[in-house]
Amino acid sequence: MGRERLERYSLVGPDSRAAVDAGLASADWYRSAVPRKRMKELMRRCDGPAVRDTALWLGLMIVLAGVGILLRDSWWCVPFFAAYGVLYGSASDSRWHECGHGTAFRTRWMDEAVYRIASFMVMRDPTASRWSHTRHHTDTLVVGRDPEIQAMRPARLAKLLANFVGLVDVPVAMRLMVLHVGGRLSAEEADYVPESERPKVFRTARIWFAIYAVVIASAVVSGSWLPVVLVGGPALYGRYMLYVYGLTQHSGLGENVVDHRLNTRTVRMNAVNRFLYSNMNYHVEHHMFPMVPYHRLPELHEEIKGDLAPAYPSIWAAYRELVPAVLRQLKDQSYYVRRELPPGARPFHEPSTVNDGRALPLIPA
């Protein structure tokens, strides 16, 4: 079962070709109607919100790490490092995301600088992950095409659970870094990273490798875990919120549907979670219009919510749906949560047995 499942989702397996043949790759995705002038207004860039949020993010990390270091000989350091870890290991994910799209700031170099810092923290090569995320946007939840499907059918439950503390992602990231240091890519990366971009991947890996070598050497020399607690370690112990948020995005929803209203969740979150997650909880809106900066997504939500399935009122509400769905998919892989569009919404276009969300195997067994 494990091998078959991985083959279905593999970007270099037979389902990848079948998805292309079925017209699911680079398909024409549904977009809600927004008046042109209003959309141009929502797309406008400014630096203010992202400068404020980045200063708060990095500033808090410095303060929390500083207090943690001062209290390092007592258990009182634990809550400070725990909070630091979430900012490092989880909040970095949405910074990687927003700055990777180039929409957080108006000033290009600011996007690029924060993107690189966040990529290091979340342990994703900035070049390769930019290409993987590009594919995720082109072919969201298309089996055999999307490299970023977290909950497969059936889900790899042990992997998902272990990843709340980075036990799979981090070793995989380390293995990829070593591969890149040696001037090679994985087979999947080779599918989406163009030749001309590869030297950047190798250069970054060599720099990161040197940083981790210094961190580990200083831990050994000083006989203290502190350097690892501050750099690298939070990708493990601070990663859990990345998954708490991330699993709400698409888990249990329709695959192969070419309509983000049916394969993506928008979840209402409180201000702290929205800060940590950079408003990525407005995920349908982001997928439909990726050029709208994160701080304008609540406005975009108001603009198009009449055309979307209702937003989930809380993280808890999303989990009450997604956990049973993912568990049911362990046995029934054609099961998925069918999102109902509200009265008045434009209908899902061209549903067929290929793209109605069930994601039946496209190739005969």
Add this chain to the structure above:
Amino acid sequence: MPQWIPACATDDVDPEDVIPFEHAGESYAVYRSPDDVYYATAGHCSHERELLCDGLVMGGVIECPKHNGRFDYTSGKAMGAPVLVDLRTYPTKVEGGTVYIELA
């Protein structure tokens, strides 16, 4: 044989904006800079053929609505991943309130 084709009225496109133009089954994008100079490029992004007219124009750059790829619309130059192939550009001229583009 190159010829000048009327694409739009000068007022059809706002400063720092882009509009689509179709001719003989091909799509083009017509831009107006903040200082009222008009430019024209291919209408589709060179990455995955998204229509550029739905994108964002900012400081001489058009950003594609699909993956936020950027081009210098004055030269067609691709400005980094995920767009790696430059856009084709076309000469423009304004006569009597009409923007013309020169097509081969």
